[in-house]
Amino acid sequence: MxxxxxxxxxxxxxxxxxxxxxxxxxxxxxxxxxxxxxxxxxxxxxxxxxxxxxxxxxxxxxxxxxxxxxxxxxxxxxxxxxxxxxxxxxxxxxxxxxxxxxxxxxxxxxxxxxxxxxxxxxxxxxxxxxxxxxxxxxxxxxxTYAIAVKTTTMQQLGIKDLSDYAKLAHSDPAKASTCVASEFAGRSDGWPGLQKAYGFTLPKSSVATLAEGAIYDAIGKGKPCNFGEVATTDGRIKALGLTSIPDDKKFFPVxxxxxxxxxxxxxxxxxxxxxxxxxxxxxxxxxxxxxxxxxxxxxxxxxxxxxxxxxxxxxxxx
Structure with a gap:
């Protein structure tokens, strides 16, 4: 993809x-x-x-x-x-x-x-x-793409879907900190399109650009971000105790x-x-x-x- x-x-x-x-x-x-x-x-x-x-x-x-x-x-x-x-x-x-x-x-x-x-x-x-x-x-x-978060963090923040994530981005950008790869950051079916579809703009101070492979560990540790771009078939999601947040507006393509x-x-x-x-x-x-x-x-x-x-x-x- x-x-x-x-x-x-x-x-x-x-x-x-x-x-x-x-x-x-x-x-x-x-x-x-x-x-x-x-x-x-x-x-x-x-x-x-x-x-x-x-x-x-x-x-x-x-x-x-x-x-x-x-x-x-x-x-x-x-x-x-x-x-x-x-x-x-x-x-x-x-x-x-x-x-x-x-x-x-x-x-x-x-x-x-x-x-x-x-x-x-x-x-x-x-x-x-x-x-x-x-x-x-x-x-x-x-x-497909997804935004993932450590399962325990998701529960603590009360996030059930990407609409909740968008609300958090508005109310507390620091807690909504997100890691993305350079490709995802520039794709219409990636970060720009996601923000437009869900009606939020996360400030640059809350967005970190990392290599794709490093994002999974970063989310698992909650440093430098709580959330991050993942691929839904990646084996590290389950292994690191992460959860892909439901895409309730079905933004991400098949x-x-x-x-x-x-x-x-x-x-x-x-x-x-x-x-x-x-x-x-x-x-x-x-x-x-x-x-x-x-x-x-x-x-x-x-x-x-x-x-x-x-x-x-x-x-x-x-």
Whole structure:
């Protein structure tokens, strides 16, 4: 769901990867490979730089390898615009994108659709017709933005929803202190839009800009802020005793992840859909929270987490 300003030309996309591998981890055939052969196909899988994307990138690479494809990995690209440019320019062949991000930031629609099915269908139709980008099935997981707070602090302040949070921002800005990442701070579906939707303006003295990963610990400690921007599928929410405040005005768009690929790649290798759709069907909020937590809390490698999960589902062999 995240989007960074374009800071590099398409020609420089290949230099922004956090990880590039032409070999990667081998994967034995499992249920995904039954009747679905990609032998002879050479594919490049990409992804953004945050934990969930790193895991999804590895899941995709392993799944495709299990069906016989030769897969290059370009996981860890810096920002949504860079990753999208890598796809459309041909630097990568596919990556997981979020419906809300594409609808607002690539397709330039101003109002999201609250119904996840309608939002997915609209995104898939427009992106294919306008940009020749094919969307495979979306997961039920919704990695949307949220404002979170330590559960005990939420109870102490009597906050039940974001309307209550907005009232606190008016009455006691210091107690409503909020940590945001630089990207969220500039997005129309982030901090500016949230303040407009809920009718409040938090003074700059009560807003701290931190790296995304640091926000969770900051909220847990209540320093330098009581509240902060989070992603709803992040495993640290539960682990650190945080609560995502209910979005009673339904401001934040739906961000269902789905594998996107150039239509030309899909037409050359239509079997990719049968391999990847069962994976999408298995990715719920709780599953992604668990997988993300294995990396962010337990310190495991994204590749190992992806491999163990695929094997546990029988998607690939052990």
């Amino acid at each position: 995240r989007l960074l300003p374009i800071v590099a030309s398409i020609a420089a996309v290949g230099l922004t990867a956090g990880c590039f591998s032409s070999a990667g981890t081998d994967a034995k055939a499992g249920s995904l490979a039954k009747g679905n052969s990609l032998k002879g196909a050479t594919l490049t899988v990409g992804g953004k730089e945050f934990t969930e994307q790193l895991v999804l990138c590895q899941i995709t690479a392993l799944a495709l390898r299990s069906a016989g494809a030769t897969v290059k990995e370009k996981c860890g690209l810096q920002g949504s615009n860079t990753t999208r440019a890598a796809l459309t320019s041909g630097s990568i062949d596919m990556y997981w994108e979020y419906t809300g991000t594409a609808w607002i930031n690539y397709l330039k629609n101003t109002k999201p659709l609250n119904n996840s099915t309608e939002q997915y269908q609209a995104v898939a139709q427009q992106d294919l017709s306008k940009n020749r980008v094919k969307w495979l099935a979306a997961a039920s997981a919704n990695n 961000y269902n992840p789905a594998l996107t690929l150039r239509d030309s790649v899909y037409k050359d290798h239509p079997g990719i859909e049968k391999i990847m759709n069962p994976i999408a069907a298995a990715l719920s909020d709780s599953v992604l929270q668990t997988l993300n937590g294995e990396v962010d809390i337990k310190g495991q490698e994204a590749t190992d987490v992806a491999q163990k999960w695929l094997q546990s589902k029988g998607f690939i062999g052990k």
